[in-house]
Amino acid sequence: MDTLDKWTVFIISVIVIYAGALIVQAGGDPREDLNRKPAIQAAQVIINPELDKKIELARNILIQGNVDKSETLVNSLLEEYKYDGRLYMLKGDILVRRQQPVAAMYEYKEAVEMNPDFLDKKTKLFQGKKIKITVEEAMTKIASDLERQPDDIQLRNDRETAYYMKRKIAGSCG
16 A cells, blocks of 8 residues: 555545534434424314314305395404404405495405415415405505505505515415
8 A cells, every 4th residue: 555545544434423423412212203294384274174164164255246145244253253264264255245345355364364275376275366356356456546545554564564475475386
């Protein structure tokens, strides 16, 4: 063995020892990482067949044109299940039927904050087009109201919420 071979063996030995030290330092079983829960969990829809049936009933009542009855049912469901975004989407649909786009925009905002899948085109819950149209209608109404009342603080807050929703829609997968 000449000098070059000795240096090569020495460098490879150092690399192997360093790699072994890194493995020991990392420690633990790599399979444990699979069992850990992620720090940020995806939005989950709680499966409740009874609630699903009631939401479908409220949706069907709304489709048939009985807005008051549908709203009563949705409001009663919201008292019991206030953390289900689908109810806020349905409430927003009711407000759209009543020609109240600004109020509907706030309901859609609640729904999207509870479950971002409403803006993800790859999911079954996607409602992005409807939300986008409603936000545009709300922006039009807010702009016309601001022309008449430029100092109204509530209208300015509504405009900020509309801009927030537009950013949320633009950043979504839809």
